[in-house]
Amino acid sequence: xxxxxxxxxxxxxxxxxxxxxxxxxxxxxxxxxxxxxxxxxxxxxxxxxxxxxxxxxxxxxxxxxxxxxxxxxxxxxxxxxxxxxxxxxxxxxxxxxxxxxxxxxxxxxxxxxxxxxxxxxxxxxxxxxxxxxxxxxxxxxxxxxxxxxxxxxxxxxxxxxxxxxxxxxxxxxxxxxxxxxxxxxxxxxxxxxxxxxxxxxxxxxxxxxxxxxxxxxxxxxxxxxxxxxxxxxxxxxxxxxxxxxxxxxxxxxxxxxxxxxxxxxxxxxxxxxxxxxxxxxxxxxxxxxxxxxxxxxxxxxxxxxxxxxxxxxxxxxxxxxxxxxxxxxxxxxxx
Numbered sequence: 001x002x003x004x005x006x007x008x009x010x011x012x013x014x015x016x017x018x019x020x021x022x023x024x025x026x027x028x029x030x031x032x033x034x035x036x037x038x039x040x041x042x043x044x045x046x047x048x049x050x051x052x053x054x055x056x057x058x059x060x061x062x063x064x065x066x067x068x069x070x071x072x073x074x075x076x077x078x079x080x081x082x083x084x085x086x087x088x089x090x091x092x093x094x095x096x097x098x099x100x101x102x103x104x105x106x107x108x109x110x111x112x113x114x115x116x117x118x119x120x121x122x123x124x125x126x127x128x129x130x131x132x133x134x135x136x137x138x139x140x141x142x143x144x145x146x147x148x149x150x151x152x153x154x155x156x157x158x159x160x161x162x163x164x165x166x167x168x169x170x171x172x173x174x175x176x177x178x179x180x181x182x183x184x185x186x187x188x189x190x191x192x193x194x195x196x197x198x199x200x201x202x203x204x205x206x207x208x209x210x211x212x213x214x215x216x217x218x219x220x221x222x223x224x225x226x227x228x229x230x231x232x233x234x235x236x237x238x239x240x241x242x243x244x245x246x247x248x249x250x251x252x253x254x255x256x257x258x259x260x261x262x263x264x265x266x267x268x269x270x271x272x273x274x275x276x277x278x279x280x281x282x283x284x285x286x287x288x289x290x291x292x293x294x295x296x297x298x299x300x301x302x303x304x305x306x307x308x309x310x311x312x313x314x315x316x317x318x319x320x321x322x323x324x325x326x327x328x329x330x331x332x333x334x335x
Contacts (some may be wrong), residue, residue: 012252022052023268026263027072028079030252032058035079037281042272052265066094068255077270078261079120079252083315084322086117086253092320095255096263101271109311110251110291119251119291121271123219124309125167126247127238128205133214141241142171145215146186155216156205159334160326163219163250168325169318170248174310181328182326188333196335201225204226209235221287224300227323246310252288286333 006151027034035056047053062072067085069092078095079202082084085215089095097115100106110119133153139145145154155162163247171180197203204216211234221224237249254273260266272278279290283298290298 016193022262022265024052024054024077024265025075026054026056026077026079026254026269027059027061027075028056028077028254029060029063029081030058030079032056034177034241034282034285037285038278041277042269042282045277046272048195050268052262056268067092069094071259072257073259073261076262076266077256079254080117081252082166082318083117083119083251083253084162084166084318086255087112087319089255089315090114090116094258096258096260098254098256098270099267100274102274105274105292105294107293107311109313111253112316114312117253117255118270118274119253120279121252121286121288122249122291122309123221123248123251123288124129124239124247124304124307125163125217125219126223126238127215127217128208128223128235129210129238130211130213131234131236133211136236136239139215139238141244142163142217143183143219144240145190146183148186148189149150150215152190153154153214154187154190155194155213156191156237156334157185157196157204157218158196158198159202159329164217164329165322165325166225166250166315166318167248168329170310170313171322172321172325172328173313173317174245177328181332184329184334185332188329188335191335192333203308205235206273209233220289220300220304224303227303234296237304239304241310242308245312246308249309250315251287251291253291265319 014117028250039054056265065072067088075326095116098118106118112236144298189225202222204218205222207213226233241247256266274292276295279292279295280298283290283300289300
């Protein structure tokens with residue numbers, strides 16, 4: 001009996017050692033502390049069973065290299081914080097399709113048509129207002145920010161900010177050039193007296209909270225951070241355009257690298273990232289929404305409740321439309 005117990009322990013140790021020696025290497029734009037809960041959970045629960053571990057490295061230089069067309073065969077999987085970046089990677093033939101175990105787990109707008117990338121998280125770009133300056137229900141849609149009553153009271157990040165270009169590309173696709181041009185002209189007029197918001201990513205909500213702006217546009221996760229710091233904030237959130245086009249969403253996603261040495265194992269891990277445990281681990285630490293719509297218990301989902309997100313806009317279109325979006329924004333006077 002003792003010999004059997006010793007043999008079982010010995011074989012278990014061999015399996016664990018083997019798992020440690022086979023490593024899926026994941027690189028990306030998640031700060032290490034944001035990726036750690038999911039990676040640690042996977043390694044604790046599945047490494048011995050599946051025979052491999054996952055290592056993550058935050059490295060903006062590698063991401064920039066990949067986007068410039070330089071391969072990094074030492075990595076198997078990459079995370080990027082925007083669909084346009086992942087699409088650019090695919091266009092440079094540096095990624096390979098992800099084979100989803102359950103093709104229905106993600107809606108079509110949260111993955112590339114050929115699975116060259118898949119979303120693991122999503123966020124919405126929404127409206128915020130100061131409740132001392134704006135009445136509840138006064139602002140419901142992106143277009144409402146065009147009203148002249150918000151002259152010098154609209155806060156936006158700079159026009160070339162990645163997430164704003166994605167929003168303006170979205171407008172071009174769903175509203176058309178004429179309406180987008182008119183909308184951005186009005187936004188430019190209403191931001192004319194507001195200093196350029198360039199560096200501080202939380203500054204839009206901060207300025208709305210101080211009353212320096214009455215309204216602003218920013219991603220949902222900034223509001224979650226703001227509410228933790230200021231639970232009694234005067235800043236209120238509006239998910240826009242619930243009666244027509246829906247709110248614009250973008251994603252954090254992953255892609256398998258074409259030269260991956262652990263392609264099969266990386267496929268397994270990419271699929272695991274869409275499971276409830278992984279989605280909750282990532283969502284809780286980033287304040288972003290799970291990409292898997294079946295995962296509804298995340299704090300951010302509970303905070304914002306159900307809402308209509310636009311599902312007609314192909315996020316890969318940002319690559320095609322971003323230059324035109326920037327041109328229109330510049331011509332209409334946005335900073």
